[in-house]
Amino acid sequence: MTLFFSLVSYELRITMRQAFSWVTPLVFFIIVICLFPLSIGTHSALLSEIAPGMIWVTALLAVLISIGSLFRTEDEEGSLSLLLLSPYPLSVLVFAKIASYWLTHCLPLICVTPLLGFMLHLPALQVLVLCLTLLLGTPALCLLGAIGAALLVGIRGNGLLLPILIMPLYIPILIFGTSAVLAASQEQPLSAYFAIMGAFTFMSVAMAPILTAVALRMGVSQ
Amino acid sequence: MSRNNTLLFQGVSYALASGQVLSVRGANGIGKSTLLRILAGFIEPQQGSVSYDNQVIFQDVAAYQHGIHYLGHDNGVRQYLTVYENLTFYAVLNDRVLSTSQCNEVIQRVGLWAFRDTQALCLSAGQLRRLSLAKLLLRPAPFWILDEPTTALDDQGQQILADLINQQLQQNGMVVMATHQDIALTSKPNVLRLGS
Amino acid sequence: MWDWLKQNGLSPKSFYRTSGLCLPWLTVLFLGCAGFGLIDGLYIAPADYQQGDGFRIMYVHVPSAFAAMAVYFAMAICAVLTLVWRVKLAAVCMSCSAPIGASFTFLALVTGSIWGKPMWGTWWIWDARLTSVLILFFLYMGFIALQSILAEQHYRDRACALIALVGVINLPIIHYSVIWWNTLHQGPSISQLAKPAIAPSMLYPLLAMIAAFFLFYLSVLFMRMRNQILLREKHTHWVREVVLS
């Protein structure tokens, strides 16, 4: 486990030094959320009804635009062969990389969500449930996105291909995330929603690093 | 072996004994790097096989790759880490416990002591090459695969490289290099010419 | 046994020969099934008591949705063969069946919305099955996009195989989450598009049409694969003879 934490600390140090790389999804998230009231109007009942969907879709898009370059720094540096030659299984190294990506890119989003939730006149309980579903759902987004990023690591100009490739896989997370908040607004029990989202997240925790490792090994042998 | 359906080379076979150097020569684009990547186990050859102490490497690529050093054309150095951090990162990645004194000694050996705490981003190509050479010292490996190690190295750098290779040969290790310039080595290197 | 199969049975050369032999048979069978299905479905089968003749669109919509799903699973099986046992023919089969599957999915979507217009007055209904067919269409688009952007042949086969596998693992999850989502938002409306328990006289044309779709898929797939094999094996001698003859 010490390997995992030391790898994550190195990755955090690297992303912190490229300040711009983890700020973009956060700013994108805030700006797009602010666009909605400007475009849809500030009728509070309407806003609070569609707020969960907006926040979830924008979080999903924020992850999609930034996860494409998850392995780009390695690819340009040529340090992918470093990861491949290490005695540790590649999926552990990749999992550490995705975990550090989640800490730097998705956690700030979740911390900002309460602020945006209140801006959209969302009641406190729903904001809490929204944050919990984001906390549970965004790791799965990053993990599935990492598979696509690993497949496209060597290809120039792959900007728009990743969303098409990975978007269908995000649909169950989006459905359960938004409907959990809807259920919270109708005071229904939420355990079922969190159970299903947790199951999906842990399935992708088990599946995605291995598939990403396979994709990276294929990519390097290109 | 072919690279996106253009035939690179055929019928290359060579047996290298330990304690020897093989220098692969050939014009640019003839497939030297591809051959080295096949030796490193990154690419599977379309015909034929690579065996290391008479066991085909693709049976268990991971185990084989633990025992080798592969210095690629683009030196695998993390740009945003400093020289010291790069070496400790490499050590962590390869399960080596490295004390700061050992690390400093390696940095001095490679002559980057003045740049110990500067990010690799600000180093010149030659210095980056030396940093990737420093990685060879961190972990003893019987088999080295160096892809044009002399690029961007000045005289002092080439001297360091020659010392490293001589030391490796004394310890009965093997080295395969793809180079254009000759390096002053104690033992005469065998030459494999591609595309003759 | 497996190595023998890989050498002879699944080698591109023997496939090229055998597919050449059975292609005419496939087209004849397809025309037979399609003919029977069309005549029976359009003319002989009684009109539905509730939807009148409009339900005859089912004979096109249900088989194409079914075939689209089946083709994706066939691609997933070829993906496993490509990744695990490195069968070159499976990679060719997978990359050739993607466009056909995508055309079936597009057909299923449009006929579904055409069927929805007379029945519910709107061109698009967020029905559970129709929505999962829509998502299946996105999966196909992702596969074809990835296939067209990758240049190097060997890597392209394995990368597309991986994305097909990831897609097929998530397909049931997507399908059931969409059905669950549908009951949440629309209430338990009886989905007209599900296969209703239908009288045998209506069932036979449906089975004939499903068979027709599969036979069409096989014949076009074999033709596509033969083209791809010629391209991929252009260095070999047997391709020279085939092309020159």
Added chain:
Amino acid sequence: MNWIYMGGYGAYVWGAYGLTLVVFVMNYLIVKREKKQIQKRMNRFIQSKDHE
């Protein structure tokens, strides 16, 4: 003639079947065109190989 009108749903039914026909014929034509192109390319490729 009632068969054409399909009890008032004629446009939809024939529209759907027409589209099916179009999709099937398109699939077939694309493959045929591809076969012609490949035949041409292979001939050129083999001639170029013979010159070497």
